Amino acid sequence: MAPLKGFFHSSIARKFWMAITGLFLVTFLVVHLTVNAFTLVSAELFNEAAHFMATNPLIQVMQYVLAAGFIIHIVMGIRLTLQNRKARPDRYAMEKAGANSSLGSRTMIQTGILVLLFLIIHLRNFFVPIKTGNMGGMDDYTLVTTLFGEWHYTLIYVVSFVLLGVHLNHGFQSAFQSVGWKDNRWKGLMSGVGTVYSIVVAGGFSLIAIYHFLF
Amino acid sequence: MSKLDAKIPEGPLADKWTNHKNKINLVNPANKRHIDVIVIGTGLAGASAAATLAELGYNVKAFAFQDSPRRAHSIAAQGGINAAKNYQSDGDSVYRLFYDTIKGGDYRSREANVYRLAEVSTSIIDQCVAQGVPFAREYGGLLDNRSFGGVLVSRTFYAKGQTGQQLLLGAYSALSRQISKGKVEMYNRHEMMDIVIVDGKARGVIVRDLITGELERHSAHAVVLASGGYGNVFFLSTNAMGSNVTAAWKAYRRGAFMANPSFTQIHPTCIPVSGDHQSKLTLMSESLRNDGRIWVPKKKEDAEKLQQKRIKPTEIPEEDRDYYLERRYPAFGNLVPRDVASRAAKERCDAGYGVNPTSQAVYLDFADAIMRYGRTEAHVKGIHNPSDDQVRELGKKVIEAKYGNLFQMYEKIQDENPYETPMMIYPAVHYTMGGLWVDYNLMTTVPGLYALGECNFSDHGANRLGASALMQGLADGYFVIPYTIGDYLANDIRTGPISTESQEFEEAEKFVSDQIKHFVNNNGEKSVDYYHKKLGKIMWDKVGMSRSEEGLKAAINEIRALREEFWKNVRVPGSDTGLNTELEKAIRVSDFLELGELMAMDALDRTESCGGHFREESQTPEGEALRKDETFSFVSAYEHKENDPGKSELHKEPLTFENVEVKQRSYK
Amino acid sequence: MKLHLKIWRQNGPQDKGKMVDYDINDVSPDMSFLEMLDVLNESLVAKNEEPIAFDHDCREGICGTCSLFINGEAHGPDRAVTTCQLHMRKFKDGDTIYIEPWRAKAFPVIKDLMVDRSAFDRIIQAGGYVSVNTSGNTLDANAIPIPKHDADRSFDAAACIGCGACVATCKNASAMLFVSAKVSQFSLLPQGKVEAKQRALNMVKQMDEEGFGNCTNTGACEVECPKEISLENIARLNREYLSAALVE
Incomplete structure (x- = not known):
């Protein structure tokens, strides 16, 4: 075999990269949530943070890494799903998957795709205007609060984050399994932390949005 | 007599095997590449033989009727494997293992073979550990042992209640390695239909591809049968559904002698029959008798209440329980050999003390063991004055660690929790000590045809000790046949490939295809199972745990009549092409119907009781088996004659005992 | 017990195969699942129909031969058992039971419920x-x-x-x-x-x-x-x- 071939071209390798990019995105969400939380403190603080994120050279580099992470995660996820479909060409007439696995774990591609659709909307509404400076004269804070003032936007936002929470709840501990760091002693803790994390992320983003919608 | 030369090497018992290995012919590695060997069956004996022969350089073709070699029925062996390692320093030795096996077999096995078995037993454990077999270990990291019936030492190595599985997977992995190298060609879902004899030598087989239904010819310079035992002649047994005698029986019909066919082991601890729908019986490992106590009620009225399910066993007070094995055999107690334990259970049940609705069950009780282990655990954990409940909980954990999978298996089948209520058990057909007659080299009376493992008769006499079947299978496959087959094949280095176009192959294939055509065109009325169940009932009632002249004679007549009716009236739906499970069964049952008669004949001829063979006419006043050494110290070997098992000719191989004192077995 | 069975029948790898309905009476709760199929097969043989092919051998849960997807679950609804260890007491009178072969590209169907592993x-x-x-x-x-x-x-x-x-x-x-x-x-x-x-x-x-x-x-x-x-x-x-x- 060519050197490192197995590290890129095998079922386990694909899962490994899925996990690594997933864990990277998990970290990113924490940063993003922290910045969002600043909107609850003051407009100035948030604007300053947003400015920092838009101009800091390291963050600028990381943006490309982040984009790569997203793309690998998405492309790999779709590829895995297609391969997995092929592994069972004939379906069962009767399947009781609920008896042995969680709905979240079985619907990663569905929640993933829905979150991806949201991501596109989200990029169009926030990232592109901020990046291009084409914000109709609003500062970052006003842009955010204006959008959250629209009920349908906030609704989509909250639903998407609930879906993301479901995605993360499986993805978090699954990633540790895929990279081989999980064993029976740690599995309870890992799923526990994963669940808490998912609730914090889904709840955090949603509550901030709802707060701005209400006040 | 001249037909039976056991070829036992000269010299003192302990040196025979070494001397023999030093003297026999070898085949040089370059020549091994030009020699083909067929192995039938991939259980412990077959898989280990195929792997080892391939390692040596022979071209091996291995056949299994299962869909993978890993599924052979050796996998179901539970308790363990014996070896004279003496790791426990409890006085074990090669001689003691030899002695226990000869005595346990009730002095009906061949000294030299048994000694060799004991001798190579230690290498088996080394080999298996090297292969990565995860045997049970103690906290210090060394191998653990336990005790089995009929012995006074702890020499049984085990992997929970799945020792057979682990050993077979070890042999399977060795076999898989050779398959990947191309040294073994593996044929799954292929069943052997006949042996082909060319110029008096075994030169090939006819097999049937069970998927396509096609007959295939395969040739080789030698054929090794490792096709297991024939307990399924009883229909209900602990054997797998597919286990059958066909390979061995076809060898018998082609001239290999069948030895001691009536020697059947009835295992004392099986889950009782639950109804007419029953398809097989499940064993509960003998290892359970290390800790379980066997009892029935002392009072008949209690037994009757249990039969009517009016009381629970736990309601019967200690003083009203009859621990009959401990009572009758104080020295060995619950760990008497299998034949003794089985007969004792039958005696109590026949006397009306059975504990289930059919009165065909006794208790195997772990309550004492749970409390005993619990108290030790409490000590270890430093719990002072623990309550009974605490002790019980701790004890249950120990029992679970030892026998968890067996207890779970029992609970699934019986729907009762054996931690809370005693298990119900009853004897069932488990193993056949009889089999193809082989000499010291494991060759049958047909040159070039070998028989290994349960398929041969050689090591267990009239009763096999627990944990010895695994030992024998692996001894034969890993350590005996690889040497002894060379002695024969050394003459074949110039033979070249054997043609499958000869008349002998032609005739053998035609014989098989005619039989198959008969079945699929028969359009009879009754299913194969109908006949198999009938045969099983005759065998169990009359050729089972207790045998009498009258019963055996009746059995012979009934089996003959049943066989005739079977050929006329069996129904096999479907065709001879493609997969046809009813056809597979029909072929197997047709052989069982012949074997059954030979078993009854052998049992009738042997008017003594020995080991698992109990003739009602030959017992002591206390009801123990009575051997007659002056008249019956021989191996009965039957030669097929005139296409009729009833006309088989009996040959006798006298047994001489120079290294043990022959005496009536006593476990009291 | 009476049961309605829906069983996958497929006469060889090339055949398309379909679910076929069978009714079975007199099922005892003490039967194993495979013994229930034995009884069904015996009745099919009596009608001169080909019995349902399924893999099985040791019938004590260790050989790994048996392999049915029962009511949407591998080896049926019980836990820590193979199909041969599954007993009919896990079902109720009048139940409908789906019985299908393992399904995977790597495990092609040989016949009915048998697959190539x-x-x-x-x-x-x-x-x-x-x-x-x-x-x-x-x-x-x-x-x-x-x-x-x-x-x-x-x-x-x-x-x-x-x-x-x-x-x-x-x-x-x-x-x-x-x-x-x-x-x-x-x-x-x-x-x-x-x-x-x-x-x-x-x-x-x-x-x-x-x-x-x-x-x-x-x-x-x-x-x-x-x-x-x-x-x-x-x-x-x-x-x-x-x-x-x-x-x-």
Whole structure:
């Protein structure tokens, strides 16, 4: 075999990269949530943070890494799903998957795709205007609060984050399994932390949005 | 007599095997590449033989009727494997293992073979550990042992209640390695239909591809049968559904002698029959008798209440329980050999003390063991004055660690929790000590045809000790046949490939295809199972745990009549092409119907009781088996004659005992 | 009990196959599931119909031959059992029971409920062994002490019976539990460590070539496994494989 071939071209390798990019995105969400939380403190603080994120050279580099992470995660996820479909060409007439696995774990591609659709909307509404400076004269804070003032936007936002929470709840501990760091002693803790994390992320983003919608 | 030369090497018992290995012919590695060997069956004996022969350089073709070699029925062996390692320093030795096996077999096995078995037993454990077999270990990291019936030492190595599985997977992995190298060609879902004899030598087989239904010819310079035992002649047994005698029986019909066919082991601890729908019986490992106590009620009225399910066993007070094995055999107690334990259970049940609705069950009780282990655990954990409940909980954990999978298996089948209520058990057909007659080299009376493992008769006499079947299978496959087959094949280095176009192959294939055509065109009325169940009932009632002249004679007549009716009236739906499970069964049952008669004949001829063979006419006043050494110290070997098992000719191989004192077995 | 059965019938690999309805009466709760099928087959033979082909052998849950997908679950609704150990007391009078073969690209149907699982054999042949020849001169079995904890975990992994329930039940038809059990058995023992890296690489390569899907950690295999093989083994396989791939 060519050197490192197995590290890129095998079922386990694909899962490994899925996990690594997933864990990277998990970290990113924490940063993003922290910045969002600043909107609850003051407009100035948030604007300053947003400015920092838009101009800091390291963050600028990381943006490309982040984009790569997203793309690998998405492309790999779709590829895995297609391969997995092929592994069972004939379906069962009767399947009781609920008896042995969680709905979240079985619907990663569905929640993933829905979150991806949201991501596109989200990029169009926030990232592109901020990046291009084409914000109709609003500062970052006003842009955010204006959008959250629209009920349908906030609704989509909250639903998407609930879906993301479901995605993360499986993805978090699954990633540790895929990279081989999980064993029976740690599995309870890992799923526990994963669940808490998912609730914090889904709840955090949603509550901030709802707060701005209400006040 | 001249037909039976056991070829036992000269010299003192302990040196025979070494001397023999030093003297026999070898085949040089370059020549091994030009020699083909067929192995039938991939259980412990077959898989280990195929792997080892391939390692040596022979071209091996291995056949299994299962869909993978890993599924052979050796996998179901539970308790363990014996070896004279003496790791426990409890006085074990090669001689003691030899002695226990000869005595346990009730002095009906061949000294030299048994000694060799004991001798190579230690290498088996080394080999298996090297292969990565995860045997049970103690906290210090060394191998653990336990005790089995009929012995006074702890020499049984085990992997929970799945020792057979682990050993077979070890042999399977060795076999898989050779398959990947191309040294073994593996044929799954292929069943052997006949042996082909060319110029008096075994030169090939006819097999049937069970998927396509096609007959295939395969040739080789030698054929090794490792096709297991024939307990399924009883229909209900602990054997797998597919286990059958066909390979061995076809060898018998082609001239290999069948030895001691009536020697059947009835295992004392099986889950009782639950109804007419029953398809097989499940064993509960003998290892359970290390800790379980066997009892029935002392009072008949209690037994009757249990039969009517009016009381629970736990309601019967200690003083009203009859621990009959401990009572009758104080020295060995619950760990008497299998034949003794089985007969004792039958005696109590026949006397009306059975504990289930059919009165065909006794208790195997772990309550004492749970409390005993619990108290030790409490000590270890430093719990002072623990309550009974605490002790019980701790004890249950120990029992679970030892026998968890067996207890779970029992609970699934019986729907009762054996931690809370005693298990119900009853004897069932488990193993056949009889089999193809082989000499010291494991060759049958047909040159070039070998028989290994349960398929041969050689090591267990009239009763096999627990944990010895695994030992024998692996001894034969890993350590005996690889040497002894060379002695024969050394003459074949110039033979070249054997043609499958000869008349002998032609005739053998035609014989098989005619039989198959008969079945699929028969359009009879009754299913194969109908006949198999009938045969099983005759065998169990009359050729089972207790045998009498009258019963055996009746059995012979009934089996003959049943066989005739079977050929006329069996129904096999479907065709001879493609997969046809009813056809597979029909072929197997047709052989069982012949074997059954030979078993009854052998049992009738042997008017003594020995080991698992109990003739009602030959017992002591206390009801123990009575051997007659002056008249019956021989191996009965039957030669097929005139296409009729009833006309088989009996040959006798006298047994001489120079290294043990022959005496009536006593476990009291 | 009376039961309505919906059973997959397929007369050979090329046949399309379909679900066929059968009614069966007089089912005793003490019967095993396969004994119930025996009774059904006996009635089919009586009608001169071909019986339903299904794989089975030891009927005590250890050979791994039996293999049915019953009411949407591998080996049926009970836990820690094979189909042969499943008893009819787990069902109720009047129940409808779906009986299907294992479904996976790597396990093609042979006939009715029988499938070809030789892919598993080929995975073992790719490296599921310790390369040691038979000899009477290996190390003494007690020469290398092995911590009990490791030996026990190795045994737990080695308890796999190769039935394929993990593949059948996985929504991706992944064979990771099977492969990881064998890799773990050996990697936990000093005897198996020597070849651990090559073994993990080769077995996974073969697994991928056979057309099994990828593991997405749903955990269904562990739940349905009759021998309760732990998911921990899959994590260990991932670890073993990735470290092997890195230095390869």
